[in-house]
Amino acid sequence: MANHKSAKKRARQSIVRNERNTIRKTTTRTALKAIRSAIESNDKASATGLLATTQKLLARLSKHGVIKANTAARQTSRLAQQINKL
Structure with a gap:
């Protein structure tokens, strides 16, 4: 104990940051699930719209150090490739 x-x-600060990062991760995971389901249902218009919001969330996570920058870039790139295949 301190x-x-x-x-x-x-x-105290680490507890607050941990909660904030957990919320951000959860929100991003939910967005990833939504875009993946749109890709599976071959809904290109919906997937394209969701891609912009998901990219923003991933960029914010990497900016705050929750995930690595290369991880965010890789996930964004793979999602864009999948959408372009539709």
């Missing part, structure tokens, strides 16, 4: 004032503050 004993110093600054260590206690750091512990």
